[in-house]
Amino acid sequence: MNTFERILDTALELFNRSGSEAVSTNHIAEAMGISPGNLYYHVHNKDEIIRAIFERLFTAWDTWLSLPEGVVPTVDDLAGLVRVNFEILWQFRFVYRELNALIQHDPQLKSRFIQVRQRGFAGFRQLFDGFAQAGILRPGSDPQEVQRLAEMCWMISEFWLPTLEISGQEINPAHLQHGVELMLFLLQPYRVDG
Amino acid sequence: MNTFERILDTALELFNRSGSEAVSTNHIAEAMGISPGNLYYHVHNKDEIIRAIFERLFTAWDTWLSLPEGVVPTVDDLAGLVRVNFEILWQFRFVYRELNALIQHDPQLKSRFIQVRQRGFAGFRQLFDGFAQAGILRPGSDPQEVQRLAEMCWMISEFWLPTLEISGQEINPAHLQHGVELMLFLLQPYRVDG
DNA sequence: GTCTATATAATGATAGAC
DNA sequence: GTCTATCATTATATAGAC
Structure with missing residues (x-):
């Protein structure tokens, strides 16, 4: 699966668990095991x-x-x-x-x-x-x-x-x-x- | 009216307008014309x-x-x-x-x-x-x-x-x-x- | 009660090397 | 594509003067 889809998977899981406000882009990146900078290569913003x-x-x-x-x-x-x-x-x-x-x-x-x-x-x-x-x-x-x-x-x-x-x-x-x-x-x- | 009640009035108005997440304690204090420090004298937290x-x-x-x-x-x-x-x-x-x-x-x-x-x-x-x-x-x-x-x-x-x-x-x-x-x-x- | 000043931490986001 | 490093901004919250 490509990184973009994995970002969505991970974000959805975290949003469901903690609410989208409490989950930062850094959290998503960390949960995926990639760097925050890398995440922003694949998406423009939250x-x-x-x-x-x-x-x-x-x-x-x-x-x-x-x-x-x-x-x-x-x-x-x-x-x-x-x-x-x-x-x-x-x-x-x-x-x-x-x-x-x-x-x-x-x-x-x-x-x-x-x-x-x-x-x-x-x-x-x-x-x-x-x-x-x-x-x-x-x-x-x-x-x-x-x-x-x-x-x-x-x-x-x-x-x-x-x-x-x-x-x-x-x-x-x-x-x-x-x-x-x-x-x-x-x-x-x-x-x-x- | 006492300051605590005025905080609630102001916060309610701002929360209704922009959502509670987008409104910080600083915003509330500013809208009331008091300092952030003063606000925290009257409430423990958001x-x-x-x-x-x-x-x-x-x-x-x-x-x-x-x-x-x-x-x-x-x-x-x-x-x-x-x-x-x-x-x-x-x-x-x-x-x-x-x-x-x-x-x-x-x-x-x-x-x-x-x-x-x-x-x-x-x-x-x-x-x-x-x-x-x-x-x-x-x-x-x-x-x-x-x-x-x-x-x-x-x-x-x-x-x-x-x-x-x-x-x-x-x-x-x-x-x-x-x-x-x-x-x-x-x-x-x-x-x-x- | 109210202020200024500040500490601390986190946020979204970018630059540039590899 | 991925990383490290970093920035500017903002948030909550506290300390201490007045």
Whole structure:
């Protein structure tokens, strides 16, 4: 693996462990066993490292939401999808721990994040259109219903890990499952099958 | 006002504007027009400033949830309560922007936050028991129903502002109202009155 | 209580030899 | 590509005069 990718690997590990603010470029270099000067040959600055790690997350999200064409998704698929996102966000856990601060500090990162997240939600949202068309969700009188269900599920998908952390709860399969169940619970009144 | 409180006022303003990491004790002293040495006469260190500001938030929350005795709350009261929490969290907006990072960095702050938040949720949760007893929520077959509704509403109450920020949406009354409406939407299927 | 002056350490980043 | 050496800057924090 090339040095640039190794820098990202190491930085991600340290950021997840100690937070990106507490981890200096010197720490990263030391953890890799290279000199600080060498690190700066491969990256311009610390912000670039953070942005590159974010791009890795974005790639993971792209794969996450690239669903097979023409297949009608079920609510179980949705639950599985959210579980996968929990895994992704655990892998990049420093991101949502510091997200609002990070994008406030770096306008370039902010616009990029907002753009990618927006696209991600659009894809996620499509699942719910699929549910409605497949008759999995009952036809509602309120046209905003599907939109709102998607927004709530998305919120759980994004903020369940941070919620567990500020509750003092361990991030383990049982506690993650609680988030999935919360999501299924809020879909319950609108489901035809369940 | 005494100097300690003025330090907290100034620090809160700067933290909200630039993030607590970017603001040094020197910045705070300068913004107040006192010397760095003088600031350290009044506080031991920066962590103490952050903890003291958190205590202010906790006090605001205490007042927030101290409801008049024996009065049966309505769903409108709940909506109003959540709006007030949005105002509180706006006043202390650096807190939820950095919350997971801050409590990871300061174990003392972490245990205190978890404790206060737990108590806060218990009070919030009581509202929902009140709803159930008053017949505002339909009697559900699932005993966990009330708990889950409270958890979802609490999540909106906590994370709606961060959600707006990472969506690139301005924090204004209309966008805040959207959060309230999301909450009312998820209560809808369980309401008897609506 | 408030100031000036300062100690100490760490940060991000660069220059130039190899 | 990698190193050593180093810089300028900033951060937290303290000592001691007033």
